[in-house]
Amino acid sequence: MPAMSNQLSVKSAEGHHTCPLCGETGESANDVYVHLQLNHRKSELSEALVDAAE
């Protein structure tokens, strides 16, 4: 599993992973990672990472 997927998903109390950009949930970090690849552009991901780092 790519390390990036761990940075880009938020694990909820229910055990689901949530897209940091739109709130879409997946059962695993990889599900959210795939969702990000399909539904969001790389520039959006970069901005989310910058926001998370600030």
Ligand SMILES: [Zn+2]
């Ligand atoms: Zn999303």
